Amino acid sequence: MKTPQTLDELMLRCRALAGLTLGQLAAELGHQVPVHLKQDKGWAGQLLEQALGASAGSKAEPDFPELGVELKTLPIDQHGKPLESTYVCVAPLTGINQQLWQDSWVCQKLSLVLWLPLLAERSIPVAERVIGTGFLWQPDSKEQQLLQQDWEELMELIALGGIDQIRGAHGQVLQLRPKAANSKALTAAIGEAGQPIQALPRGFYLKTSFTQQLLRKAFG
DNA sequence: CAGTGATCATAT
DNA sequence: ATATGATCACTG
Numbered sequence: 001m002k003t004p005q006t007l008d009e010l011m012l013r014c015r016a017l018a019g020l021t022l023g024q025l026a027a028e029l030g031h032q033v034p035v036h037l038k039q040d041k042g043w044a045g046q047l048l049e050q051a052l053g054a055s056a057g058s059k060a061e062p063d064f065p066e067l068g069v070e071l072k073t074l075p076i077d078q079h080g081k082p083l084e085s086t087y088v089c090v091a092p093l094t095g096i097n098q099q100l101w102q103d104s105w106v107c108q109k110l111s112l113v114l115w116l117p118l119l120a121e122r123s124i125p126v127a128e129r130v131i132g133t134g135f136l137w138q139p140d141s142k143e144q145q146l147l148q149q150d151w152e153e154l155m156e157l158i159a160l161g162g163i164d165q166i167r168g169a170h171g172q173v174l175q176l177r178p179k180a181a182n183s184k185a186l187t188a189a190i191g192e193a194g195q196p197i198q199a200l201p202r203g204f205y206l207k208t209s210f211t212q213q214l215l216r217k218a219f220g
Numbered sequence: 221c222a223g224t225g226a227t228c229a230t231a232t
Numbered sequence: 233a234t235a236t237g238a239t240c241a242c243t244g
Contacts, residue, residue, distance in 0.1 A: 041228055042237030049237080059232085060235060075239080085223085087238060122239095168224040178225055180234095187233070200225095201234080208223085 003053040007067055007136075013052050014114065014134040022118075023127030025051055033127040044129070045073045048116055062109070069136075070113045075120035076132070080215055082208040083120060090179055091202045093189035096159055101148040104155075106174065106204050110147065113137045115214065135218040143173075143210075150174035151204075161192045163199050173210040179203030 004010040017025065022044055026033045029050060034040040054063035054071055063071040075083040089105045101107055117132030139147060150171035157166055158176075168175045180201045189199035 037228090037239060039228060041239045042230085045237045046230095073238085084239060087236095090235070120239095175224085178227085181227070181229095183226060185233085 003055060003064065003066070005066070007069070010052065010064065010067060010069065010114065011134070011136065014116065017048070017051060017116075017131045018133045020131050021127060022047065022129045022131070025131065026127070035126065037126060044075075044118060044120070044126075045071075048073055048118075048131070052114075063114075068112050070109050072113055072115055074115050074117045074211055074215070076117050076215070077121050078119065080117070080212075080219070082211045082215070085175065085177075085208055086206040086211055087179070088174075088204040088206060091154070091158065091176055091204055093158055093163060093187060093199060093202065094196075096155060099155065101151055104151060106147065106151055110139060115211075115218075117215065133219075137214055137218070146173045146210075154204075159190065161190045161194055163189050163202070166202075168205075171207070173207055175205050175207055176202045177205050 004013060023033050025047060029047065031047060034043055037043055049063060049071060052063075052071065055061075055065060062068055072086055074086065077083055089109055092099075092105070114134055114136055116134040119130040119132060150173055154166060154171060154174070154176050157163070157170075166176050168177045170176060178200050183200060185201055186198040187201045189197050191197035
């Protein structure tokens with residue numbers, strides 16, 4: 001799948017996917033559909049990346065570098081409610097003195113997002129899950145402010161050695177949660193007294209209440 | 221049963 | 233180990 005050259009081309013392709021089931025799309029692209037996602041958690045996301053021509057791989061750059069667009073699938077139930085939080089990026093736990101929100105990875109990644117809702121209740125077989133209507137989002141000033149506030153608070157805690165006091169409930173819209181192979185994984189971090197320690201890697205996630213508001217704005 | 225913490229596959 | 237893609241599953 002060639003990468004789209006313009007935003008219009010990307011959105012056109014995206015609209016063409018709306019209403020298709022994952023089974024139909026997988027068949028078109030020559031993929032087998034897993035029975036469940038327990039061992040293929042990123043399967044749907046990667047299928048949709050391919051269908052839209054996103055640059056493959058796990059490079060630390062937007063899905064569509066030329067367009068500056070980040071693609072996020074958003075699993076929802078039949079009422080349009082998000083089923084899961086949305087992973088944004090890993091959180092830097094060291095070397096973060098005086099980083100500005102505007103320069104942060106979170107801010108960059110969320111500056112332009114193509115949200116692609118996916119009817120994905122667990123009771124629906126994977127192959128029958130239906131692709132929804134994708135929409136482009138840029139945070140408005142209020143959303144930007146909420147994100148920045150949470151980010152600054154979390155980053156200050158991290159920088160001051162408070163990593164182990166942070167739990168998922170901390171932010172209003174943005175949260176910090178484990179992002180690792182398992183609970184034994186370790187990465188460099190800052191201890192209570194400012195000393196180097198090893199800690200569980202974390203990632204930034206958008207809470208479902210936030211992504212639900214984005215859906216409301218887009219569809220009512 | 222929502223939300224937090226844990227986990228899975230793959231590429232580099 | 234760290235980055236990508238996320239969902240699983242236990243707990244209050």
